Amino acid sequence: MSEDGASRRIVDGRWVVNRAWVMELTGASAATVNRWYAQRDRYPAERRFPESVCTVNRTHYYDQEAVEAFWAAWREDVGTGRLQAAGRRPGDGRGNQGGGPGRAQRERAIAVALAELRAAGGYQRGMAARLARAHGDSERSWQRAMTEARTVYEREQAAAAGR
Numbered sequence: 001m002s003e004d005g006a007s008r009r010i011v012d013g014r015w016v017v018n019r020a021w022v023m024e025l026t027g028a029s030a031a032t033v034n035r036w037y038a039q040r041d042r043y044p045a046e047r048r049f050p051e052s053v054c055t056v057n058r059t060h061y062y063d064q065e066a067v068e069a070f071w072a073a074w075r076e077d078v079g080t081g082r083l084q085a086a087g088r089r090p091g092d093g094r095g096n097q098g099g100g101p102g103r104a105q106r107e108r109a110i111a112v113a114l115a116e117l118r119a120a121g122g123y124q125r126g127m128a129a130r131l132a133r134a135h136g137d138s139e140r141s142w143q144r145a146m147t148e149a150r151t152v153y154e155r156e157q158a159a160a161a162g163r
Contacts, residue, residue, distance in 0.1 A: 016054060019060065109145035112135065
């Protein structure tokens with residue numbers, strides 16, 4: 001086995017992961033991952049969060065392939081539009097939600113997403129995930145940029161159709 005504090009380790013010849021790893025993969029909050037696990041019996045088998053395969057120092061570990069299959073099915077059937085952190089995000093009380101990339105970086109991301117929409121001839125499922133893999137940053141950040149870019153793209157298309 002790997003180190004005791006590792007979020008990913010090999011147990012019985014297979015990779016297992018803990019909830020921190022799941023949160024990093026999915027972008028979900030700790031509360032959401034806990035809910036997926038606690039309410040897994042409410043979901044059909046293909047969208048059910050996997051059962052833990054072992055516990056090390058009171059930390060549950062899940063089969064990595066099962067978690068990845070769960071996440072792929074969840075994104076396909078449910079989507080990720082409502083994944084957000086539970087409760088209030090930290091900020092300075094004046095609307096600044098803990099800093100962030102800034103508007104200039106956001107505008108660049110929107111421009112990249114808009115170029116991707118134009119090249120593909122419109123939105124396709126999974127575009128934000130591909131942009132996150134290609135350019136870095138979280139999938140959720142690219143989903144927000146893609147949402148704004150889609151608004152611009154749809155306005156462009158409507159204007160072009162009205163000419």
